[in-house]
Amino acid sequence: MRLVDLPRTTSFQLALRFLLLFGAASLILFGFLYWQTAVYVRGRVDDWLTREQSVFGPMERDNLLRRLTAHVVADPTLERPFTLFDGSGQRVAGTTLDLPVGMLAAMPQDVAMAFDLARGGQDIKFRGILHRRPAGELLLIARSMEGQRKFAAVLIDAFVWGALFTTLLGLIGAAIVGADSVRRIDAVTRAIRRIVGGDLSERLPTHDRADDLDRLAVVINDMLGELERLMREVKGVCDNIAHDLRTPLTRLLAGLERSRRRNGSTEDYAAAIDEAVQETRGVLNSFAALLRIAEVESGARRTGFLDTDLREVLADVAELYEPAAEQAGVRLRLIADGGAPLVMRGDPSLLFEAVGNLVDNALKFTPRGGCVTLRVVSGTGGIGIEVVDTGPGIPRDEQDAVLRRFYRAEASRQTPGSGLGLALVAAVARLHGMDLAISDARPGCRVTLVRLDASDDGAAVVTQAVALERRLLPTSL
Structure with missing residues (x-):
């Protein structure tokens, strides 16, 4: 794994996109909170200024002068300057302020406003209300906004450092996720190269995470x-x-x-x-x-699927093979009458051919006086077909092999046939998404074709023969 490969991985790029999206959302949220906090603080300050102006504004002049003198003593830091000016802008009483010439004349009256004052070589922001008294004097009640400014600066610094820390963690997380993706993709690449080299038994690695790569690997492994x-x-x-x-x-x-x-x-x-x-x-x-x-x-016949009643398919097969069964001295039983139609999507001619091959094989190997039984089976969520004979059966170790082309369980090959009948049945079963199960009928052989999801038009159904017998089939004839 090379570090230069990390930025090109989907996981790394996806993590970066989420990081950018999270950063944008956080920036919008912080901006909204900052604006709401500033509005709230300014509103509280304006309310305080309004209350103070309503108290000091109507006072008698002598009483106002005493209160302003006492306020200067109580507020030596000049955080809350209260100053009385005469009509020409000269200070009469209260806090000493270094106001530019003409500043009072430019200020609106009885309205909260923001202004700057020079203090200690720097401009300090204030909010205040200027009120003109009946005698023509101007009363300025103000409050320093330096504390709010420092609070805003701390809040912005906290956001910046938090954003940097989050970005760092996000990049580290993206690198870890990207490195894991690169390792998994490298493992998949190595497996694919072995498959391309001719080792078809190789499978893509999975990690039991059930994530996107695992689900894709499972599907590809099934395909392989x-x-x-x-x-x-x-x-x-x-x-x-x-x-x-x-x-x-x-x-x-x-x-x-x-x-x-x-x-x-x-x-x-x-x-x-x-x-x-x-x-x-x-x-x-x-x-x-x-x-x-x-x-x-090839699956080309799937385009011709239609609703097919399995009872009718079995009835047609039984009618066709009844004379051959009589000639062979074998009883052919049909257990599919007297019930509601068992309908599934499929090709009726192919299903007829598959069941016919099963019956033909059963008649070949069932001795005279034996019995071949056809029945439909149904259970929770699935329907199917069963063919049972009383012949010698198929050994357990050959039950999978007989589905291969040209395979003949009879070593001497004296019975007519090419060994392709069950291979055709298996192909029809796969086309219809049915499970082909061969089991021992004691005596004889039982072959079942069952699809657990009868509404699906071709999805593969993988089950075990024993489970099918327990869930869907009677235990005996």
Whole structure:
């Protein structure tokens, strides 16, 4: 971290802006308080002058002279000068004042006013009232404002020193905050450089503060997790395609070469062509499934979302697969009748396809005499779909792996299929913001698609399968 980087950090600049805003607000507040204090003090002084003038102004001349003489003795500091002048401006009694020539003539009468007097080589501010008596004499009652001036100077000094101290603390605080931001940004930068270098397992650091950077880092980490998952799938797709499509392509090539070497009949050639067509269709179906998954994962289908009743989706799936279930000797149960519509925003054709894949898998692996159950589930704040079979189930350590493309839990791969059905179901679930949970039905397998917030149009919902079973699903059939 370099000190030259501090002024460019957002935190430092934001702290400076707040410091300037606080300083401006403090200056306005101080100015208002200073003005209100000055007005209040001047008003109190003017009230005192008015009271004193109302007492001394009407006095008899002899009594006034005695009171002025006594006042001079009582006020040797000349803080409150009381002086009587004759009509020409000459002092008659009271405090001795060094007044400029013509000053009395220029003063308004019976009005509080401010004026300066020279004392000790400097001008001292006073406020006073000049009153003309009936005999033509002028009575000046004044009060020094030096105490108020010193108080104002102390108040201004206190404000200046307080402002300097606050500015210093603000700059130190801004530097600390800026340094912390620089450290955190440096840590994020280092993590991003490792990610750019190819380490997709790296994540941006967080500090459990729940501040802006942490919230942004959490979102970016979620994005990186999704990117890592997609990159893993992309890296594995080529190997999976080579592994799973090599066998049908090899059979196709071998059959064609065998037909070419042999001099068979027309029926033999027709049979070889039919076999080649069947193998080609299987390969094309695999590629079509891959393209279908890519289309779903792109999110383009989200624009066609509409209100979809899950009960109707399950009823359509049950109607379609009922003949296949009868042929396989498996009972297909639908538990979705006799209730209010369970509506969520989604693509009905994709939901139909996802549930159809689940039912198709369940019928493949459920032995004769078994049962496949379709039901809608609902609970506080969420709705979903459940497919349960009585087959061999999926081992716990493979429940996540079966969602990958081309993964087959059956090692011998004797059951027809390409290993893309559950991958398509997982893609549809992510598109609709649903949680796909695979659990043990004892016996058999239970697959649930549940969205906790049915009003959201695609927000991801991350929950655990056990929590879903406890909150939304019955404990047994």
